[in-house]
Amino acid sequence: MATAFLSPKDLAAAIGVSESSLKRWVDSGRLAVQRTAGGHRRIPLQEAVRFVRAEGYRVQDPSCFGVLCGGNKDDAVDLDQAVYSALLAGDAERCCALITTAYLAGSSIPSLCDGALRSAMGRLGDLWRHGEDGIAVEHHATSICIQVVEQLRQFLSDVRSEAPVAIGGGTSDDPYLVPSQMAGVVLSDCGYRAVNLGPHTPNNVLLTAVARYRPVLVWRSLTGITDFDEVGTDLRALAGKLGDIPLVVGGRHAASAALSAGVGVHVVGSMCELAAFARALVLRRPRTS
Ligand code: B12
Incomplete structure (x- = not known):
């Protein structure tokens, strides 16, 4: 630590x-x-x-x-490849060291999420076809990714008490942990008080949290969905209940689900886009003091 x-x-x-x-x-x-x-x-x-x-x-x-040695000491290291190898080997310390060193050297949190981490997880995704070994590696890589992203969070300045709140999570049938966690840390990096409710968060639960925390932004993570029409209907209902609060959706199936939802949803393709949207939203908000 x-x-x-x-x-x-x-x-x-x-x-x-x-x-x-x-x-x-x-x-x-x-x-x-x-x-x-x-x-x-x-x-x-x-x-x-x-x-x-x-x-x-x-x-x-x-x-x-707080990072163990073994990181990116060699300027020529190919970060994407090194992170992939570390995840494949189940080497959490090396993965943390690689990503943290890149962050200290100036890479942004959204770009590390969209770059080395996304690329490594994508490559590992092909392994699920190779039987149970591949799936075990995916589960372990997921848990390492979460550690790495949490490690980045500790470098962020403390959130101001008057910071705008953002809330989000995955839909009922979305089991994916990493994308929503990344969204939370990216929004924290943008100065928000981010509340990540995680996967399997149905609309009613999300709306209870909205009533409690009064967010200025809500995100939905859409990776593991199968019924686009159902998710589209859910998104439309959610957007209706949120009124003026923007609903941002991202993930593998975000565009199809948003198409099915119709109006009221902002589709973003990456964590960098989420950061840009969140920063612009804060700038547009009237100051309250
Ligand atoms: C880890 C993993 C699993 C784990 C999940 C563990 C967990 N609890 O999180 C387990 C083993 C459970 C799993 C299961 C399955 N998986 Co899987 N899985 C993956 C894997 C390897 C990584 C997913 C991940 O976390 N990626 C990291 C994130 C950060 O990257 P990303 O999703 O690309 O997200 C980026 C952008 O899309 C965007 N983004 C994403 N979400 C959001 C949200 C917001 C708000 C914003 C702003 C942006 C944003 O930003 C991210 C960073 O750039 C992917 C491979 C891949 N390419 O992603 C396969 C993958 C998604 N799985 C796949 C499949 C097929 C399955 C199974 C059906 C396998 C099976 N036969 O059972 C099941 C289905 C589970 C379900 N109910 O949906 C396929 C999906 C194919 C498809 N057509 O949709 C993939 C693509 C693998 C492959 N190459 O075929 N999986």
Whole structure:
């Protein structure tokens, strides 16, 4: 697990600069710190991550960010291939290290979801045809993917108490865990308080949560559906109940289901598109204070 704070010495070692340079940057305000009771500088993890990404430092040793070594130390590593191999081998630590190192080097959360993680899961998907071994690998890869995406979440700044809320999940017959979880973390990265209800969430349950949390955006994840007309009817009913709250749908079968639903649904094809939609929505909202 990552620590909540880094010492200047650890961060300096991680990015290959001297401790005295790092302390100078702290004192000039380039890097925000908290002080211990004894007056020592302590850098909050999220601030260290912000600094490294904003200033483009190459992380030589990601271990102080809570990531075990074995990550993307070699600039030439093919991230998609490396993540695929790590998932196939069931190597959660390496997968976390690869993705976290890419994030620290400046890749965005939506692009990592749409890129290396989606590509690796897609390639693994062909294995289900190969019998029970393939299915076991898919289940394990799913659980690793969830760990990786959760690891990214801890680098995000704390959500403001007045942050807009977004709620979502999969439809009743959708068992897929990763897409909805990714949507939640991507929306957190966009400054939302995201509530992921997960797979198998029927409309009535979702609407109960809507009444409770008053979201400004609702998402539906549509991967494992078979009856497009039924899901389309459900989506239309949901959009009707949501009124002005936008209903965003994504996933393998989103476009077909939305077509069947008719009006009132925003189809997005990727996590990058979701982030763009969510950011634009916040900008359009009137300020409440
Ligand atoms: C893991 C997996 C499983 C696991 C699921 C475990 C779990 N609890 O999550 C298990 C083993 C249960 C499973 C079962 C089955 N699976 Co399966 N599975 C997969 C696999 C390998 C990965 C799915 C995944 O998590 N992908 C990661 C996500 C992030 O990627 P993505 O879905 O492409 O999503 C991206 C975009 O579409 C978008 N997006 C997706 N959802 C959303 C939602 C929102 C709101 C937004 C904004 C964006 C968005 O952003 C994502 C990132 O870019 C896929 C392969 C694949 N290509 O995805 C097959 C796959 C989906 N499965 C498939 C099949 C056939 C099945 C089974 C029918 C197998 C069987 N014979 O039983 C069953 C059906 C289960 C059901 N009830 O629907 C096929 C579907 C083919 C089709 N025509 O639809 C696939 C494509 C494999 C293949 N190549 O054939 N599966």
